[in-house]
Amino acid sequence: MLDIEKIRSQFPILAMEVYGKPLVYFDNGATTHKPVQVINAVSDAYTNFNSNIHRGVHYLSDISSEKYEGAREAIRQFVNAGKREEIIFTAGTTASINMVAFSFGEKYIGEGDEIIISTIEHHANIVPWQVLCERKKAKLLVIPVFDDGSLDIEAYGKLISDRTRIVAVSHVSNALGTINPVKEIIGIAHSNDIPVLVDGAQGIQHGDVDVNEMNCDFYVFSGHKVYGPTGTGVLYGKEKWLEEMPPYQTGGDMVDKVTFEKTTYSKLPFKFEAGTTNFVGAVGMAAAFNYITGLGIDNIIQREKELLDYSTRRLEEIEGLKIYGTAKDKIPVISFVLEDIHQYDVGMILDKLGIAVRTGSHCAQPIMDRFGIDGTIRASLCFYNTTGEVDALIEGLLKVREMMG
Numbered sequence: 202m203l204d205i206e207k208i209r210s211q212f213p214i215l216a217m218e219v220y221g222k223p224l225v226y227f228d229n230g231a232t233t234h235k236p237v238q239v240i241n242a243v244s245d246a247y248t249n250f251n252s253n254i255h256r257g258v259h260y261l262s263d264i265s266s267e268k269y270e271g272a273r274e275a276i277r278q279f280v281n282a283g284k285r286e287e288i289i290f291t292a293g294t295t296a297s298i299n300m301v302a303f304s305f306g307e308k309y310i311g312e313g314d315e316i317i318i319s320t321i322e323h324h325a326n327i328v329p330w331q332v333l334c335e336r337k338k339a340k341l342l343v344i345p346v347f348d349d350g351s352l353d354i355e356a357y358g359k360l361i362s363d364r365t366r367i368v369a370v371s372h373v374s375n376a377l378g379t380i381n382p383v384k385e386i387i388g389i390a391h392s393n394d395i396p397v398l399v400d401g402a403q404g405i406q407h408g409d410v411d412v413n414e415m416n417c418d419f420y421v422f423s424g425h426k427v428y429g430p431t432g433t434g435v436l437y438g439k440e441k442w443l444e445e446m447p448p449y450q451t452g453g454d455m456v457d458k459v460t461f462e463k464t465t466y467s468k469l470p471f472k473f474e475a476g477t478t479n480f481v482g483a484v485g486m487a488a489a490f491n492y493i494t495g496l497g498i499d500n501i502i503q504r505e506k507e508l509l510d511y512s513t514r515r516l517e518e519i520e521g522l523k524i525y526g527t528a529k530d531k532i533p534v535i536s537f538v539l540e541d542i543h544q545y546d547v548g549m550i551l552d553k554l555g556i557a558v559r560t561g562s563h564c565a566q567p568i569m570d571r572f573g574i575d576g577t578i579r580a581s582l583c584f585y586n587t588t589g590e591v592d593a594l595i596e597g598l599l600k601v602r603e604m605m606g
């Protein structure tokens with residue numbers, strides 16, 4: 202059991218009032234708030250050991266390098282990667298996917314090859330592959346979804362051919378909350394010797410992610426969606442791929458020997474970490490993982506399941522409200538429309554009541570097109586939210602309907 206009151210007191214921003222009303226923050230899918238443990242870790246880094254990593258022989262640089270590599274080890278343990286070399290620090294999910302699309306694409310994709318993604322991807326897991334396809338004259342194939350927002354796995358199997366080079370799917374859909382059967386997807390791909398990238402931007406903070414057990418080839422996520430600092434993220438990649446893939450960005454810190462004639466590169470993981478990385482952010486991200494490990498990932502899963510059930514039940518009570526994304530396996534993300542009231546109007550009225558929701562296409566226009574809508578209202582919850590806040594949302598929506606319906 203989680204002590205929610207105590208947990209909420211560790212997130213200073215949650216005590217805030219908006220327009221004189223207590224803040225109800227249901228935009229955790231976009232970014233989560235940060236506990237004092239993370240804020241203090243970042244502050245401590247700038248106060249006590251800020252110095253550029255790996256390059257100095259001096260005291261502060263040594264400490265900073267140690268903390269950075271300690272953060273890498275903490276994250277390796279959290280996702281259960283086999284080796285620290287398989288954990289690359291990036292600026293976030295988008296940066297990680299671009300890195301794989303470019304680098305894997307450079308090495309392994311040629312004219313006529315095929316890449317499989319799905320209909321419920323975030324634009325970050327669509328556009329880099331599209332750009333790669335344009336560059337290499339390859340083809341993008343898309344796994345269809347059923348009306349409940351779950352992937353059509355049979356259709357996926359039929360998309361695989363001897364030209365398929367990689368499959369890239371989200372662990373969890375940000376727009377609908379669907380948890381995809383990634384192990385099954387990976388199993389099918391691997392039985393055809395095809396690697397799989399899993400976009401874990403919405404997966405890592407809601408479930409027990411074990412990349413070893415999942416057997417994915419790449420797993421990517423952002424620190425800011427998992428209670429950590431902005432501008433941080435991770436690319437987990439199996440060593441066998443990362444060794445073969447060329448560097449993405451080049452410059453300082455990723456090189457071994459530079460002459461004007463030829464440059465040789467550093468070993469993993471540094472080969473993919475050009476320039477000054479967000480070393481303070483990495484320490485903050487590790488603090489976030491320590492924090493959720495302390496809460497217990499199973500406790501988080503249970504708490505969020507209760508919140509999902511409660512909020513779904515309450516929202517379904519509202520006449521004229523339609524939920525998009527009703528698959529059996531979901532995180533507490535509820536995407537809905539209210540009669541034919543425009544989502545922006547709903548979002549703006551809720552905002553005046555202190556309730557933060559997201560409106561629009563959630564950077565996932567293809568899935569909105571699939572449902573023939575231009576957007577939804579999305580309430581994305583996490584463990585620090587409460588059923589009382591859900592009740593406030595319900596009241597707010599009833600008010601919106603009264604005013605606009």
Ligand code: PLP
Pocket residue numbers: 230231293294295296323325326371373374375400402403423
């Ligand atoms: N993938 C998914 C599923 C997401 O939800 C997001 C952000 O919402 C991203 C990728 C992109 O993450 P970032 O903007 O942190 O790079």
